Amino acid sequence: MYIKLIQPKMQKRPMDTDIKIHMAPPLGLLTIVNLLRDDHKVSLENENIQPICYDDHPDLVGISVTVDTLPRAIHIARRFRNQGIKVVAGGIHITTASHTIPKNCFDALCIGAAEGTWPQIIRDMQNGTLKPCYRCHKPLRSEEIVSPAYDFLRPSEYLYCNVVHTSRGCPFRCDFCYNSGNDQPYVNRRIADVIRDIHAVRSKHIMFIDDNFAGNPKWTKQFLRAIIPLHIKWNAAVSINAAFDTELLDLMKQSGCQGLFIGFESIHPDSIRRVHKVQNHTHQYEKAIKAIHDRGIMINASFVFGLDGDTKDTFQDTLDWIVKHKIETVTSHILTPYPGTALYDRMLREHRILTHDLSRYNTAHVVFKPANMTPKELYHGYLQLYEQIYSLKNIARRLPDTLAQWPAYLMFNLLYRKYGAFTDFLCKRISYQRIGIWGEALSRYI
Ligand code: SF4
Incomplete structure (x- = not known):
């Protein structure tokens, strides 16, 4: 069979440039490629980088769906189904909210x-027995x-192809996270398999892109001991208890470790x-930040605004806190x-959902009624807040105490956040891959 896998175009946020959509390849679809390619012809089209x-005339189309790409995925599916081609939809939104997917948009979920x-x-x-x-x-x-089938990629299209996952899921269930909507347990991969992937991406700088890299600290410690001899630099996302x-x-x-999200x-x-x-x-x-900074590790802090305890003052309070603690x-x-x-479910019960237009559910629009503003x-x-964090004044005030961290810090703050449009201009003329490689080389000086 010929199977075509599709990543629909994502919605950029107001502060995003095209760098965001060229950041990293879709690992979920590359995993499906590896599952199928021995026995079938497989192609992968990422609409963020190619039409x-x-x-x-594929025999089957598979579309990966996040909440904000659902409307686009339905549109794509319709065009293939009009040709009599079966379409399967999967991915994080289908897994979490299959009961909300309109009937007859896809042949199978x-x-x-x-x-x-x-x-x-x-x-x-x-x-001929495909089920719904x-x-x-x-x-x-x-x-x-x-x-993931790393060798299936065209690296020039992405800033970073050095993305590796060590686990699936998260042991926590924060209310706003996809993980609150599924009951799958957290699972780590085999250490040897992860190390094989690290070699496959051919980079000395690895981005571990788990929901929670340290979801099982015992496994993480074993893994870290195993990668010390590889002499790599790496970044990962962890829950705060790791600190x-x-x-x-x-x-x-x-x-x-160079930085923790x-x-x-x-x-x-x-x-x-x-x-x-x-x-x-x-x-x-504060204790967590100090423990991380004391080890020369940078922090990428994620904040959510509009929580029920937030008021109009929350933005200024948070900015002051970020600057005070020199969050990189x-x-x-x-x-x-x-x-x-x-x-x-809670927002629905409280009648606070303002729109059901899912293309606006990309964390850059207000789709619910906030409690205190x-x-x-x-x-x-x-x-x-975004403007102020990445103002030249506040970038200077947040400079890390360790001089060796300045290249990576300035690269992210200036070339990605503050002047991302200029960097994107360079990427389009040179190549996303080459700019990414230069960035990695710079960060290795740390
Ligand atoms: S810790 Fe992070 S990944 Fe885990 S459930 Fe909470 S928000 Fe989701």
């Missing part, structure tokens, strides 16, 4: 891990997790409490109740 071809669903989809497709829904019933075992495990932090430093979400305890982010205790934030990079979002999550105040506060 979709509707004229090559794929719920859960590709490893537990696609083999059966293919068998049924070949037998495929669900991965059993929790995935480590040895069942398939590597209170001294042995874990020391091993992170020893194994080349952490969901602080809010500096207000009431806001945290209302979304059941049980591992976050705001009175411990910040990612901010407007609270977005994704269908299928605990937050969405107007939607307009929330939107403007969010935009203004």
